[in-house]
Amino acid sequence: MQADIVFVGAGLAARIAALRLAAVPKPPRVLMVDPSPPANHTWSFHEHDITGQDRRWLSPAIAHEWPGQEVRFPGHRRTLRAGYATITPESLPAPNVLRAKATHIAPDHVIAGQRIDAQCVIDARGFAPHPALEIGFQKFLGLEVELTAPHGLTLPVIMDATVAQEGGYRFVYLLPFSPTRLLIEDTRYADTPGLEGLREGVAAYAAAQGWQIRETLREETGALPIALSFDAAAFWRGAEVPRIGMRAARFHPVTGYSLPDAVRSANIIAQHWQGNLGAALREDAIARDRPFYRLLTRMLFRAADPTERWRVLERFYRLPETLIERFYAGNTTQADMARILIGKPPVPILRAIRALPERRQNA
Numbered sequence: 197m198q199a200d201i202v203f204v205g206a207g208l209a210a211r212i213a214a215l216r217l218a219a220v221p222k223p224p225r226v227l228m229v230d231p232s233p234p235a236n237h238t239w240s241f242h243e244h245d246i247t248g249q250d251r252r253w254l255s256p257a258i259a260h261e262w263p264g265q266e267v268r269f270p271g272h273r274r275t276l277r278a279g280y281a282t283i284t285p286e287s288l289p290a291p292n293v294l295r296a297k298a299t300h301i302a303p304d305h306v307i308a309g310q311r312i313d314a315q316c317v318i319d320a321r322g323f324a325p326h327p328a329l330e331i332g333f334q335k336f337l338g339l340e341v342e343l344t345a346p347h348g349l350t351l352p353v354i355m356d357a358t359v360a361q362e363g364g365y366r367f368v369y370l371l372p373f374s375p376t377r378l379l380i381e382d383t384r385y386a387d388t389p390g391l392e393g394l395r396e397g398v399a400a401y402a403a404a405q406g407w408q409i410r411e412t413l414r415e416e417t418g419a420l421p422i423a424l425s426f427d428a429a430a431f432w433r434g435a436e437v438p439r440i441g442m443r444a445a446r447f448h449p450v451t452g453y454s455l456p457d458a459v460r461s462a463n464i465i466a467q468h469w470q471g472n473l474g475a476a477l478r479e480d481a482i483a484r485d486r487p488f489y490r491l492l493t494r495m496l497f498r499a500a501d502p503t504e505r506w507r508v509l510e511r512f513y514r515l516p517e518t519l520i521e522r523f524y525a526g527n528t529t530q531a532d533m534a535r536i537l538i539g540k541p542p543v544p545i546l547r548a549i550r551a552l553p554e555r556r557q558n559a
């Protein structure tokens with residue numbers, strides 16, 4: 197078998213790249229190799245996470261969008277004007293998939309039951325632990341449900357942290373897809389990836405809102421990595437095959453979201469797939485390394501007690517909207533950093549100081 201580009205893995209990063217490649221003047225022949233059926237996910241992003249230009253080629257993949265978003269904390273509620281959008285596996289299908297597991301990957305071929313030769317092979321196999329990366333977890337269980345009566349929401353609730361703080365920073369995430377259909381997700385920033393108690397959390401939240409579930413349509417679960425320490429140079433050393441997505445540790449260190457980075461990588465692939473793509477992706481990843489965000493996650497995980505972690509987020513959500521937009525987009529400026537850190541920290545000061553240094557690992 198042959199193709200111009202083979203993606204190993206047909207997940208979010210590969211699909212976004214394929215969509216971008218379909219828009220280049222002479223689209224390459226793309227093949228994806230993946231043994232698994234499509235993931236049962238929604239993939240969401242904030243309006244300002246991507247540029248207007250990227251929004252144009254990505255727009256056919258958007259299944260739902262909303263003109264704002266809400267957050268709720270015990271002492272503070274806020275409606276933010278930044279839009280929010282969601283992609284689904286159906287709205288972003290994978291083109292041309294060979295259902296097979298790759299057992300060997302090289303820059304010019306893949307073995308997946310058979311040999312597949314390609315001008316360019318891209319490793320998009322999803323997250324794998326790495327000694328250069330130390331993580332905590334954002335774990336969640338979400339049910340997409342049909343209610344017996346309207347829920348009354350018009351905007352997504354990105355964080356409802358007015359719930360009991362159990363098992364780490366806990367909040368409920370709500371995506372209203374129709375007046376009676378919504379995704380209810382119980383989420384925790386936790387030290388361990390186990391999902392115990394989350395299903396009960398969703399049921400209890402729905403009951404507390406007075407919502408009666410007529411039918412559960414879909415369930416999604418995840419334990420996304422949250423980066424505490426990362427040694428980018430060690431991570432990328434010796435990487436022979438170009439990597440994208442979670443495989444390349446291209447995710448927001450605080451949220452675990454990888455969609456904005458997948459869009460960046462897609463642009464790089466469209467430009468460099470016939471050249472030195474590995475170097476172009478590596479340089480971009482190292483240039484976009486975000487030690488400041490990892491400092492914040494260490495504050496959250498190491499300086500704050502699990503049941504007090506919500507205070508860090510409540511304080512953050514009192515800051516100016518443009519700062520919040522840049523934060524999610526991974527474009528936090530030096531001035532934003534100062535603004536985020538200045539003032540009385542919502543965590544014990546001695547523990548905050550101890551959480552400052554980032555551990556470098558010998559990978």
Ligand SMILES: Cc1cc2nc3c(=O)[nH]c(=O)nc-3n(C[C@H](O)[C@H](O)[C@H](O)COP(=O)(O)OP(=O)(O)OC[C@H]3O[C@@H](n4cnc5c(N)ncnc54)[C@H](O)[C@@H]3O)c2cc1C
Pocket residue numbers: 204205206207208209210229230231232235236237238239240241296297298299320321322323416417418419420440441442443452453454455456
């Ligand atoms: C339930 C859930 C919800 C999420 N929501 C969001 C969100 O709203 N916004 C956001 O930005 N991020 C979200 N994320 C985080 C992250 O963006 C996703 O995990 C995203 O799918 C990562 O994309 P990826 O392409 O790197 O990996 P994946 O989408 O995980 O794809 C990797 C693919 O590689 C395949 N594979 C693995 N090994 C092999 C092999 N040997 N041979 C061939 N194929 C192989 C796997 O079967 C898989 O299909 C979510 C994650 C989860 C789990």
